[in-house]
Amino acid sequence: MIERIISEAPTFFSAANLGFVLAALGRTLFMTFVGCGLGFGIGLGLAVLRRTHAPMLAPARWLAMLWVETFRRIPFLVILIMVLFGVQPLVPEISLIGIATIAVTLVATAFLSEIIRAGLESVPRAQVEGAAAMNFSAWQSFWLVVLPQSWRVILPPAAAFMVMFIKDTSLASHLGVVELTFSGKILVNRGSSPVLGYGIVLLGYFILSWPLGRLARYLEVRLAPSRNH
Amino acid sequence: MRVLFILLLWLAAMPAAARPMAEIAASGELRVGVNPNFPPMSSYGADNTLGGFDVDVARALAGKLKVRLVLVPTEAAQRVPFLTAGRIDMSMGALTITPERAALIDFTMPLHSEAMGVITTSRTNITRWQELDRADITIVNMRGNQSVELLKEKLPKPQRLLVDGNADTIRAIAQGRADALVENVDFFLGFTRNYPETQWKVLSDPIYVAWCAIGVGKGNDSLRIALDTALAGLHRDGTILRLWEKHYNAPMTVPVSEAQIEDAGKNIVAGGSGAYRFDFSDVLGRVPYLLGGAVISLQIAFLCFWLGAAIGLAGAIGKLYGPAPLAKAINVYVQGFTNTPALVQIFLLYYALPDAGVMLGAFTAVVIGLTLNAGAYLTEILRAGVASVRRAEIEAAQVLGLSRLGILRHVMLPHILQTVYKPLANFFIILILGSSMAALFGVEELTGRAINISTVNLRTIETFSVVALIYIGLTLIASATLAVIGRHWFRIGVKRVAA
Numbered sequence: 001m002i003e004r005i006i007s008e009a010p011t012f013f014s015a016a017n018l019g020f021v022l023a024a025l026g027r028t029l030f031m032t033f034v035g036c037g038l039g040f041g042i043g044l045g046l047a048v049l050r051r052t053h054a055p056m057l058a059p060a061r062w063l064a065m066l067w068v069e070t071f072r073r074i075p076f077l078v079i080l081i082m083v084l085f086g087v088q089p090l091v092p093e094i095s096l097i098g099i100a101t102i103a104v105t106l107v108a109t110a111f112l113s114e115i116i117r118a119g120l121e122s123v124p125r126a127q128v129e130g131a132a133a134m135n136f137s138a139w140q141s142f143w144l145v146v147l148p149q150s151w152r153v154i155l156p157p158a159a160a161f162m163v164m165f166i167k168d169t170s171l172a173s174h175l176g177v178v179e180l181t182f183s184g185k186i187l188v189n190r191g192s193s194p195v196l197g198y199g200i201v202l203l204g205y206f207i208l209s210w211p212l213g214r215l216a217r218y219l220e221v222r223l224a225p226s227r228n229h
Numbered sequence: 230m231r232v233l234f235i236l237l238l239w240l241a242a243m244p245a246a247a248r249p250m251a252e253i254a255a256s257g258e259l260r261v262g263v264n265p266n267f268p269p270m271s272s273y274g275a276d277n278t279l280g281g282f283d284v285d286v287a288r289a290l291a292g293k294l295k296v297r298l299v300l301v302p303t304e305a306a307q308r309v310p311f312l313t314a315g316r317i318d319m320s321m322g323a324l325t326i327t328p329e330r331a332a333l334i335d336f337t338m339p340l341h342s343e344a345m346g347v348i349t350t351s352r353t354n355i356t357r358w359q360e361l362d363r364a365d366i367t368i369v370n371m372r373g374n375q376s377v378e379l380l381k382e383k384l385p386k387p388q389r390l391l392v393d394g395n396a397d398t399i400r401a402i403a404q405g406r407a408d409a410l411v412e413n414v415d416f417f418l419g420f421t422r423n424y425p426e427t428q429w430k431v432l433s434d435p436i437y438v439a440w441c442a443i444g445v446g447k448g449n450d451s452l453r454i455a456l457d458t459a460l461a462g463l464h465r466d467g468t469i470l471r472l473w474e475k476h477y478n479a480p481m482t483v484p485v486s487e488a489q490i491e492d493a494g495k496n497i498v499a500g501g502s503g504a505y506r507f508d509f510s511d512v513l514g515r516v517p518y519l520l521g522g523a524v525i526s527l528q529i530a531f532l533c534f535w536l537g538a539a540i541g542l543a544g545a546i547g548k549l550y551g552p553a554p555l556a557k558a559i560n561v562y563v564q565g566f567t568n569t570p571a572l573v574q575i576f577l578l579y580y581a582l583p584d585a586g587v588m589l590g591a592f593t594a595v596v597i598g599l600t601l602n603a604g605a606y607l608t609e610i611l612r613a614g615v616a617s618v619r620r621a622e623i624e625a626a627q628v629l630g631l632s633r634l635g636i637l638r639h640v641m642l643p644h645i646l647q648t649v650y651k652p653l654a655n656f657f658i659i660l661i662l663g664s665s666m667a668a669l670f671g672v673e674e675l676t677g678r679a680i681n682i683s684t685v686n687l688r689t690i691e692t693f694s695v696v697a698l699i700y701i702g703l704t705l706i707a708s709a710t711l712a713v714i715g716r717h718w719f720r721i722g723v724k725r726v727a728a
Contacts, residue, residue: 081693181572
């Protein structure tokens, strides 16, 4: 095994192969960032919706809850396959990476909206009542009182979720998206040693995930509400 | 679910998107689905463009129809879905004519035959295919290939291993996971060159002959007739056989006959054009089979959870109370496994370890991979619990003369469980969902069985809707059970009366 790796290494680490893996790494980042970014936006909307009390919005609140509960209870692999076969007839021209990004968005929305909701609820009720007493509108109270204080509760777990999802996007290789994992699979199918092919993929994920994980932990320490008052 | 339902209704209202011949001629291009990884049918050559038998036939057909050829890479399992979605006008890639497919798409006259033979190695002492019918033989096959079902009739005794790609079948035999592949030998021989150390052996007596044709959208008669006319010409002037010999370096074992050319269009199943109609009948009949898969999913989750928790507890205690080098080593393990995907970790266990002489079965590789992964995450989770035990309490227990195990059992574990019960319960749910990746290694758990079913009945949306519901039910039951256990045994979530 060792001899094989040593004899293959010079041809394996060619500029063409490294460029191929780097481009795939870019696609992994794209799926994660765009999917989680969209998921954060929609999740924020769902979280705010679930805080409303208007009877008219009751069905919408119910739908939002259903979304959150559904997509947190289906494996990402199953969601990927369902989006592939569900979206394709509607938009035949969509690329596979587009389909994977939609799947990431669906799941990220469900998880992030729960994280955001917990953050919004961490702001004591008395502050909202105080804002109302000072004649703030509902929007002003949300934008000026609740949201600024909830960021510190929302950001660390949201960042941690995104870092976790970098690794989950590896399942998109099953659709044929040429992301990091699939690039390793292609190299191995061309005859490279699996240790080299999948080893470089592991290294790629580590390079993406480790610094971002550190950043998330730094945020957690930095933003943690002080316990001294 | 509601969102899903609306999506499904929307789908149902979609008209078939097949483009008739006039529209294709007007646009000036014919979109042809070919397999990107199927030499010598079609594959990317050294110049990064697609070439092969299918590509040459498609080019000849486009020439006869006087349109430009646009090649669309289409994996084996997408050959029919891409067609029904209207993403491509015609589908190639050795598309065998089957009744299931004929209900969803239409076929031209046969393009080539598919004579099934056996690829094996010198490890087996077999000379005729009938000798494969033994229980100690494992036959590898590709999901979605119709030979899977036929083989069950002809060779009922051997075990079978299902993999996802052409290259994976040959690798499975080279690594000794399987003994033989029963398929169209020509399609697969190319991959044997990746394993020169293995002594390959080909038995050429055909087991049966199937026919492959070009698929077109259901009811797209104008395109089908145009293609049949063009194909008849290519068959009769010998172009098809010439191209076959050019790419396979051997004549087609059983050529397409004049009678088959005459009969073109007679095997079309009428109806079914227009809006997509949902048909849950097949998958609903297989719910017991799927539930059997759900039991395997739960087994994987249970095994990985308990083994992972043991690793995690040892890791957490070692990290907090152990000597510095041990704590460092545990940290390397945790960082290594939590910063890389479980899927790739299992790929390494499954595909790279055989090079070092260690052969793991698919189930074992998945359980070991997920356990090591879970152990790393659970070390982090349990560390918070172990840290919640105050040193003073341990010292008090030591003064009382408790043994080390007694301290762990009576002093530490109750504390730890109080602190981490909820994150542990959440992690168990994550493991149930995570066990689905076992499907990608051929383990026939819930997702694996769903893929098995949908590649045969071609009702992917219907099949996976049912599977999604089973997962939702499974995790809801698990969550509820864990909440009840937590409340009764560990008093989690029970409000304590202030003393």
